[in-house]
Amino acid sequence: MKKILLITWGMGYIWSHAVVAFEQAGYRTVIVDNLYNSDLSTYEWIGNILWYKPDFHELDLRNKNELEEIFKKYDFDWVLHFAGLKAPFESQEKPVLYFQNNISGSLNLFELMNTYDVKNIVFSSSASTYSTVNVPPITEKCNQVPETPYATSKFVWEKILEDLSKFSGFRSINLRYFNPVWCHPSGHIWEYLDDIPNNLFPYIFQVLSGRLPSLKVFGSDYDTLDGTGVRDYIDVVDLVDAHVLAYKKLSGITGNFWFNDSFNVWTGKGTSVLQAIDVVETVVWKKVEYSMMDRRPGDIPVSYCNTNKIQIELGWKSLTSLEQSIQNSWKFYNKQ
Ligand code: NAD
Numbered sequence: 001m002k003k004i005l006l007i008t009w010g011m012g013y014i015w016s017h018a019v020v021a022f023e024q025a026g027y028r029t030v031i032v033d034n035l036y037n038s039d040l041s042t043y044e045w046i047g048n049i050l051w052y053k054p055d056f057h058e059l060d061l062r063n064k065n066e067l068e069e070i071f072k073k074y075d076f077d078w079v080l081h082f083a084g085l086k087a088p089f090e091s092q093e094k095p096v097l098y099f100q101n102n103i104s105g106s107l108n109l110f111e112l113m114n115t116y117d118v119k120n121i122v123f124s125s126s127a128s129t130y131s132t133v134n135v136p137p138i139t140e141k142c143n144q145v146p147e148t149p150y151a152t153s154k155f156v157w158e159k160i161l162e163d164l165s166k167f168s169g170f171r172s173i174n175l176r177y178f179n180p181v182w183c184h185p186s187g188h189i190w191e192y193l194d195d196i197p198n199n200l201f202p203y204i205f206q207v208l209s210g211r212l213p214s215l216k217v218f219g220s221d222y223d224t225l226d227g228t229g230v231r232d233y234i235d236v237v238d239l240v241d242a243h244v245l246a247y248k249k250l251s252g253i254t255g256n257f258w259f260n261d262s263f264n265v266w267t268g269k270g271t272s273v274l275q276a277i278d279v280v281e282t283v284v285w286k287k288v289e290y291s292m293m294d295r296r297p298g299d300i301p302v303s304y305c306n307t308n309k310i311q312i313e314l315g316w317k318s319l320t321s322l323e324q325s326i327q328n329s330w331k332f333y334n335k336q
Pocket residue numbers: 008009010011012013014015032033034035036037038059060061062082083084085086101105124125126127177178179180191192
């Protein structure tokens with residue numbers, strides 16, 4: 001019989017890709033999401049890619065009774081769980097909302113996992129839990145000092161999972177990532193945008209498709225090769241593959257052993273904003289209009305990580321080139 005995975009908040013950007021990856025790897029997924037930052041078109045596209053639709057339940061994780069009905073209905077083996085609200089800047093304006101949504105919804109989930117003896121979980125943490133004074137490349141041993149309510153919610157969660165592992169026998173893996181971009185190679189699923197994007201690549205593609213006039217490059221005086229900010233951009237399909245390997249790692253643990261560990265999921269390679277523009281222009285053969293602006297408040301100059309641990313212990317490596325990822329994204333934009 002197929003293993004059944006509960007994918008919380010699975011209609012979102014990353015988790016819709018995870019649903020596809022797990023289904024294609026032979027697992028059965030059940031999605032729950034309140035559609036706060038997604039819509040049902042993603043469900044249609046998941047169906048188009050797979051040729052069938054996994055079960056979906058529209059519910060809010062903060063509603064424990066409804067969530068319990070899901071636990072009664074399915075015999076879950078495993079949970080993939082992803083914080084719902086994810087905008088660091090917004091979290092500074094609405095900290096209570098972030099704690100309420102991200103932490104209290106999760107506590108309901110953990111309680112039910114405990115009650116129904118479903119103790120394997122992969123959690124999407126974030127590189128934003130690392131202190132911004134760490135010098136890249138970031139390793140898993142670098143200091144964690146969250147600086148926004150969003151990052152705090154992730155950090156607290158990691159700690160809760162560590163304790164649930166030690167004291168309640170959970171097996172948990174935290175995957176820390178930062179700049180996932182792009183979309184599925186089918187060109188069908190992509191980050192849901194109902195507003196002007198904050199992130200670099202969605203913004204560039206809006207400019208290329210004529211929806212926004214030009215890109216503002218935030219900061220040209222950083223101590224980097226060309227003065228612009230450097231990030232480690234990871235293809236979303238590679239990213240979700242790390243979750244499949246994390247799942248396999250946890251599944252391989254036999255007996256009554258608890259487990260808790262954290263892994264960085266990045267490529268290990270930094271790309272500056274101007275380099276990113278250059279690669280996009282080469283791949284899509286179009287000019288990206290941009291102008292140089294002051295630094296964006298809160299931005300760090302450089303962030304990329306060391307990927308040795310995940311390569312050695314989970315056998316994961318980022319495989320998709322930046323060029324290929326851009327090609328995939330462009331396919332999506334051409335369909336709009
Ligand atoms: P997303 O906003 O696209 O997806 C999250 C989903 O959660 C949405 O579909 C939303 O409707 C749903 N949701 C929110 N609150 C809910 C609740 N209370 N009950 C049920 N559903 C709820 O986000 P994403 O980009 O797919 O990110 C997924 C995870 O990855 C998040 O934990 C995020 O913090 C983490 N992450 C994302 C990035 C990034 O740049 N995208 C970077 C690092 C970490």
